[in-house]
Amino acid sequence: MSYTQSHKQILDNLTSAVLVLDEQLCIQYMNPAAEMLLEATARRLKHRPIEEWLSSSEDELSVLRQSLASGHPYSKREARLITQVGREMTVDYSVNPVPEAGVLLEIQARDRLIRIEREEELLTRHASARVLVRGLAHEIKNPLGGIRGAAQLLDRELDREELHEYTQVIIDEADRLRHLVDRLLGPHTLPPIEAVNIHAVLEHVCSLVSAEAGGQITIVRDYDPSIPEFSGARGQLIQAVLNIVRNAMQAMEEAQTPDPCLTLKTRALRQITLGAERHRLVCALEITDNGPGIPDELLDTLFYPMVSSRAQGSGLGLSIAQSIMNQHKGLIEFTSVPGCTRFNLFIPLEPSHDTSR
Structure with a gap:
């Protein structure tokens, strides 16, 4: 040679x-x-x-x-x-x-390496935020129980009827705060696993938001019928998708977006790396709206609890959705510019192929 x-x-x-x-x-x-x-x-x-x-x-x-x-x-x-x-x-x-x-x-x-680095950073930040929130939530719940119990005992001892109103306010506000803390904690474990059809999940979500929107929002479906069923928690997946779709719907409504439109698109992707794990087959769900977009100052913290771009938003929906995806070994990513916000949900359809990069 x-x-x-x-x-x-x-x-x-x-x-x-x-x-x-x-x-x-x-x-x-x-x-x-x-x-x-x-x-x-x-x-x-x-x-x-x-x-x-x-x-x-x-x-x-x-x-x-x-x-x-x-x-x-x-x-x-x-x-x-x-x-x-x-x-x-x-x-x-x-x-x-x-x-x-x-x-x-x-x-x-560099695209694949940049994607891996970005996903690992996203997962790490989300995990750190969840640990912090869980610790804080447990510290809040402990004295809440004492406050509510004391208010109930005081309510029994009061003779004047008009004073019961004040103890009831204490009880109701303690219950409201405990409910908020439970939402902050999110799901600890997945409910029973079953065979899930992603399109059945999407159609269920579509029926809910269509009823809420009263026909004011156009919903476009672009499904890949070849995507097989996979093992998952159907109710939790409905909640995750619904949180994202409802956020988009409410953002378009608040911004008075002309001709508001939601597009739900599914595709099967092969050899996709999520975090540090490579998966042979992944269900990719894309949720796109033509609303006002996400403010630049929220782009890095959008999945943190209590972060919201809407005046009436609680800031919990996306954090809970990301937690649900993480429990399914999946991930949520997004891109946003005025007129086009796109959330991408990736759900492995099979066990991870390996953990190489």
Whole structure:
């Protein structure tokens, strides 16, 4: 095997995408990893200039040309690139000018690692908040029982009828606060597990919110009928989805959104990593509304208890929904801009494949 052939074989077996560009920044070689990343074959892209197969900012293309002219290598982290098929991705790349040959471009996709880091951070923050809330809630419940019991004893000893009203206020407010604490604590364990059809869950939620909205909100369904049943707590899943849908419905109502619309979309995804676990098959539920969006100051704390963007919101619905998803080994993510808020619920359909990253 010749020296050139051995080097080509090494490049062909790398997991990083490697391309060789000539002095006009046209592709002369790309390894199989680059073909997968760019979603195109080397034969299709060979001899084509960089602007035709990869969209980036003009500044980055200018730096690439300067590197070629000066012979100085450089690297860029978390650059946003768009492939020829229109898929946007985050990558790290290194540029190494090769004398009399052009440029060696090495690209490493970062989307999956960024997603794993973001999900792990989300799960860690949510778990920390839950531990704090549970500890605080238990400390509140203990004296509440004493206050309520003392108010009941005092109520029995009072002779004047008009004074009973005051003791009853104490009892009612103690009950109200205890109910709030119970909601803060959320579900400790899942109820009995059963076979769940995600579309039956969604249709149940749709019937509830349709009745509440009185036909004022359009509900669009985009279901994937191939999604199989999975083991879960049907009632808890209904509660999680209902919390998100009801939040969206109320936000659109408060903002007086013209032509309010909710879209429920399901898809089956393969080889998806949630936190540190990779799952072979996942049910992806997307809930989208065209409401006002979530304020920027709440984006990092939205799943914390008592955090709400609505004037009348309790701030518990999303925290409880995330807890329910966590108990199903799933996760909730969201993106939001004015006019489009999208919540993505991921529920594993099978036991995790492994815990590798």
